[in-house]
Amino acid sequence: MTRTTTARRRTLLAAAAAAALSLALAACGSDMDGMEGMDHAASPAAASSPGGHDMAGMSHGPDGMSHGTSTPDNDAADGLAAERGGYRLDGALSGSEYRFTVTGPDGEVLTSYRPEQTEEMHFYAIRSDLSGFRHLHPVRAADGTWTAPLADPAPGDWRLYASFVPGTGSGAGTGLVLSRTATVPGAASPVPLPPAATATTADGYAVTVAGTPRAGAAGELTVTVSKDGQPVTDLQPYLGTYAHLTAFHAGDLAFAHLHPEAAAVEGEGGGPELAFHAELPKPGDWRLFLQFRTGGTLHTAALTLDVAA
Template identity: 60%
Template sequence: MPVGAMPSTSTSTSMSASASVPASAMPSMDGMGAMTSGDGLSATRNGYTLSSATTRLPAAKAFGYRFTIVGPDRRPITGFAVDQTKRLHFYAIRSDLTGFQHVHPTMAADGTWTAPLAALSAGTWRLVATFTPDSGSGKDTDFVLSRTVTVPGKAVDTALPAASTRTTVDGYTVTLTGDLTAGMVHPLTVTVARGGTPVTDLQPYLDSYAHLTAFHQGDGAFAHLHPTATVTAGHGGPTLSFHAELTRPGDWRLFLQFQTAGTLHTAAVTVHVS
């Protein structure tokens, strides 16, 4: 089904057909060629655990969330492969899919990571770590693990915006093109414009010209939509291509991060997957 379309309605936006491949017909791979393990709904997978003693975070206050990645030998691991210029990516997302943060923690010699989170609003948050061990039984496997935490106070949920093919942020218009079906690997095209003019001055960000992640409405499953090409020149745009594998039907909230003139922009848009 075309990006942004709902099953019982039609859209006036013309969407090009996209080739797709059943996810079961090919291994799930990340942008570096590693096997992907998990949808981010568990703290433990294949003997690896996202471990933290913290279950509550302070409201309206920046906080350094401390955690370790414990291996099958029950000891914190310290060796991680580099993926998109980082050894570990860390995300915070509220249960209503608002408040998205994507940060890059620092690791101490003993394997303890500290994620610098900006102030969080009251409610339940899922904290997601993605990483690839560089040795052991999990070598070359891209793990996606998470824990949930509570921020005290009166939580007020925000309704998820309707599915769409377009969104705007900081004066930029982001348009999505592609057909998305659950359990299939699809190409997804993103174009960026400003004032009706195609943007061609996208700066490198995490070894690409944009970073795209998604969370499923309902269970909060995580997906990283991998770019099909890395940076080859100083500037990029207006068209960006991704491999999209969204495992569940329903609505997903996509977060596209791109950089221009030294400023990082985060565009959010809801897409419907049939």
């Protein structure tokens, strides 16, 4: 090989190496440009509570307590948010009454509601250990303030839910469930959660639940009511159907309303079997509360349901 050929080859190799180095530096610069726009340290605004709720969106309501006002998708679907779609729940516990308002997207207190299952407002209260269940239909004043009597709630932490359909605003006609927490003063005595079961009793009635819903999937629960070993066939309408079924998740108190699969009913003659559409978003223990009416008396049966992932 001649000296001229060798020199030319060295020149070409050097040029190729320079070009490769140039391309590598360009690519590295591109990567660094993209990284400059990333937040690599957790900022205070991104801090979360142990339960996974956004602490940056916390505010103080009229009851002086801190309340989550941000609406992560999971909270919005589970009734654990105080604000959703521009509608906001604010309230205060005063003795045995909870007084609250719903503010609409326009910043004004909402005074227009559409009835859902015969009522403008369904109000629920549950203690943190899933005891003390309440389902009420409070009275609304002309200024939009609702008053829900809680009949001497036991001391401890409670979650209070408002389930309603706005009559005005951007969410008119859409069902919403908003909630707040409150603490009833005094020495709290936790009630152990009963183990999962398929049967329970209430006021002499036997209630069984059949079905194995899975978390996040649509399923069906069939409830059967009997008394003294005989099927009950004289259920009376309650809220437009023969029974009302709600559920609360152990731990975070996520809310679910299990809708009856039958159409609205009139007159006596319901039972003994009632089918419900069950779509429970999370696995684990859920406390079910079935309400039904016979002879003008409302009965409430409760049992724990284990929902698989």
